[in-house]
Amino acid sequence: MISNNYIDRFNTFDRILHWTVALSFFLLFLSGVGLFANAFFGFFEMFGGPQQAIMVHKWTGVVFFVGSIILFLSHAGDTCRFDADDIRWIAKLGGYLSRKHQDIPQSKFNAGQKLFGIFAIIATLVMGITGWIIWDPTAYSRELTQLSLMLHGLFFTLFMIAMVVHIYLATIANPGTIEGMLWGQVRKSWAKAHAIKWYQKMLKS
Numbered sequence: 001m002i003s004n005n006y007i008d009r010f011n012t013f014d015r016i017l018h019w020t021v022a023l024s025f026f027l028l029f030l031s032g033v034g035l036f037a038n039a040f041f042g043f044f045e046m047f048g049g050p051q052q053a054i055m056v057h058k059w060t061g062v063v064f065f066v067g068s069i070i071l072f073l074s075h076a077g078d079t080c081r082f083d084a085d086d087i088r089w090i091a092k093l094g095g096y097l098s099r100k101h102q103d104i105p106q107s108k109f110n111a112g113q114k115l116f117g118i119f120a121i122i123a124t125l126v127m128g129i130t131g132w133i134i135w136d137p138t139a140y141s142r143e144l145t146q147l148s149l150m151l152h153g154l155f156f157t158l159f160m161i162a163m164v165v166h167i168y169l170a171t172i173a174n175p176g177t178i179e180g181m182l183w184g185q186v187r188k189s190w191a192k193a194h195a196i197k198w199y200q201k202m203l204k205s
């Protein structure tokens with residue numbers, strides 16, 4: 001729906017799904033970071049001890065894994081389609097490193113968001129599969145368990161970096177973006193500035 005100032009961006013399902021995935025991500029961080037390095041051992045206290053934290057981590061992991069896959073599939077049509085403008089956007093890194101205003105028309109998501117969405121599903125699959133292997137450390141061979149532990153830690157680090165960037169760009173760096181994920185609509189002026197090709201498509205539909 002398009003009203004005087006606003007345009008629909010995410011429906012209720014999109015928003016509940018996104019915030020379920022986001023909430024489970026942070027619960028996974030809080031319950032798992034104590035295993036990452038001794039310095040964070042104190043985080044276990046929040047859950048009543050290591051055993052309880054690990055139990056929360058395992059079952060929240062299942063929620064995150066399923067939720068993140070559905071999230072990816074529900075946006076895949078927009079996330080996985082790259083055109084010439086996306087290539088130009090990537091070549092200029094979205095203009096984030098330049099003071100000059102860049103005017104590269106973008107679809108519903110810009111090329112950076114598309115790359116983030118693809119990274120998020122790859123990281124989810126790696127975390128989920130390796131998490132399954134290390135769920136019971138005696139279930140698989142020592143070598144496979146060791147490799148899985150290493151990949152789980154590596155992708156945790158990469159995921160955290162990507163998430164800090166995602167949250168920064170979706171909030172303070174681009175005012176108005178969060179409105180769509182909170183209330184479902186964005187301002188028309190936001191849509192014209194950030195996603196002009198999507199805006200024009202919405203006007204025609």
Ligand code: HEM
Nearest residue numbers: 021022025075109113114116117120167170177178180181
């Ligand atoms: C406090 C944490 C988070 C905030 C504030 C946040 C904010 C947002 C916002 C505002 C959007 C809409 C962007 C737009 O309209 O163009 C969005 C999209 C998205 N978010 Fe989040 N998010 C958070 C956590 C997460 C987590 C944990 C994940 C998954 C692992 C995630 C995955 C996505 C995906 C896949 C999209 C679709 C667009 C894209 O690929 O970038 N978000 N997020």
